[in-house]
Amino acid sequence: MGNKLARNHHFLPQFYLAGFTNQGSKNNQLWALDHQTGRQWEAKPRNVAFKKDFYNIDLPANETDDFEKALAEIENLAAPVIKRVLETKQIPADQDYEIFICFVALLACRVPARREVFDGMMKEVVSIWSQLLFQTPERYEAYIKEVQENTKGEKRVTSYEDMKAFVDDESRYKINFSNNTYLQNMITQLDVLIPLLLKRNWTLLFADTRNSYFVCSDSPLNLHWTPEGKGIWGPGFGVSNTEVTLPLSKDIMLLGRFEEVMPAQYISREDTALMNSFTIDDSEKYVYSKDNNFIWRNPSGLIADKKDLIEFFRLLKQEEEREKS
Numbered sequence: 001m002g003n004k005l006a007r008n009h010h011f012l013p014q015f016y017l018a019g020f021t022n023q024g025s026k027n028n029q030l031w032a033l034d035h036q037t038g039r040q041w042e043a044k045p046r047n048v049a050f051k052k053d054f055y056n057i058d059l060p061a062n063e064t065d066d067f068e069k070a071l072a073e074i075e076n077l078a079a080p081v082i083k084r085v086l087e088t089k090q091i092p093a094d095q096d097y098e099i100f101i102c103f104v105a106l107l108a109c110r111v112p113a114r115r116e117v118f119d120g121m122m123k124e125v126v127s128i129w130s131q132l133l134f135q136t137p138e139r140y141e142a143y144i145k146e147v148q149e150n151t152k153g154e155k156r157v158t159s160y161e162d163m164k165a166f167v168d169d170e171s172r173y174k175i176n177f178s179n180n181t182y183l184q185n186m187i188t189q190l191d192v193l194i195p196l197l198l199k200r201n202w203t204l205l206f207a208d209t210r211n212s213y214f215v216c217s218d219s220p221l222n223l224h225w226t227p228e229g230k231g232i233w234g235p236g237f238g239v240s241n242t243e244v245t246l247p248l249s250k251d252i253m254l255l256g257r258f259e260e261v262m263p264a265q266y267i268s269r270e271d272t273a274l275m276n277s278f279t280i281d282d283s284e285k286y287v288y289s290k291d292n293n294f295i296w297r298n299p300s301g302l303i304a305d306k307k308d309l310i311e312f313f314r315l316l317k318q319e320e321e322r323e324k325s
Contacts, residue, residue: 005064005065007052009053009056009065012048012220013075013079016082016107017030017049017216017288019082019086019250019251020216020247020249020289020290021290024249026045027044030043030288031288031292032288033286033289034286035280035286035287036313038310040292040306054068055071055179055183056068057183071106071110074103074106077099078106081100084096085100085204085248085252086248086252089204089206098198101198102194104197104254105193105197106190107220107221107246108189108193108221109193110186111220113284114219122175123175126175140160141160197237199258200244200256201257201259203254203256203262203263203264204255205254205255205264205271206252206265207251207253208267208268212272212295213290213294214250214251214275214276215247215250215279215280215287216279216287216288216289217286218284218286220282221244222244222246222279222281223243224242224243224245224278224281225243226243228241240259241259243257244256245275247275247279270297273296273303276296277298292306293306296308296309298312299312
């Protein structure tokens with residue numbers, strides 16, 4: 001008999017989440033907060049940050065969990081490197097540095113929130129393509145003729161008018177992508193992202209855990225402008241005057257810039273709150289923390305706590321619903 005297929009696919013590795021427990025072990029518990037509902041509970045790392053069959057593939061020569069197994073092999077390489085960073089409080093060098101950056105890039109690309117971004121982009125592409133295709137009956141007819149010639153398909157029976165009415169009414173269909181498509185896109189993203197991250201300068205920031213600590217989220221890597229940066233569009237991974245932040249544990253935050261970075265150092269409670277705001281900013285639904293409360297900076301720049309965060313997302317959801325109505 002073969003090995004049992006892995007079904008619970010962690011989009012944040014358990015060894016990584018262990019860094020946000022009080023004792024830093026996978027056998028300890030952390031607090032998980034659903035900031036959309038306000039529900040909070042204690043759990044071990046293995047019981048959070050996973051989706052069933054999230055990395056399943058559908059290929060003739062592969063088991064459905066082969067991609068999940070490949071990710072596990074990468075995690076096995078990264079885990080001792082991350083452990084040494086937490087122990088020595090230093091950015092690794094040489095081959096360990098490459099493994100470290102690959103791990104950082106993977107955390108950016110493997111989370112559910114990245115699929116939401118991909119969905120939005122691709123659906124926009126499909127929408128534009130559809131508008132162009134149905135711009136005139138002649139264009140539609142030419143496209144159908146080309147498809148039938150290339151595929152030897154049967155003669156079309158749907159008229160231009162009926163097909164255009166169908167496409168224009170988005171309530172009549174959904175655009176979905178296969179898991180294979182998502183995983184291929186993830187690999188493509190990694191090919192682009194890793195070289196860009198390797199070019200950045202990196203430093204470590206340390207929280208004074210007597211009065212504050214770093215949190216994690218279900219999309220922990222954040223990209224934002226530096227105080228000197230600005231642009232018409234949002235920040236990009238290859239754009240100057242941008243920062244990448246990633247909490248490595250409750251004690252340590254990773255920060256990367258193309259420009260010169262500060263030496264590794266302890267930061268104030270106020271700056272720890274700011275770093276937590278960056279982490280929370282990209283979160284889809286969950287925040288993970290060592291205690292049942294934490295600090296962050298609200299949009300007014302003031303230090304706030306968990307209850308403030310729940311209220312912030314409640315008001316944000318109300319505003320979004322008003323805009324839709």
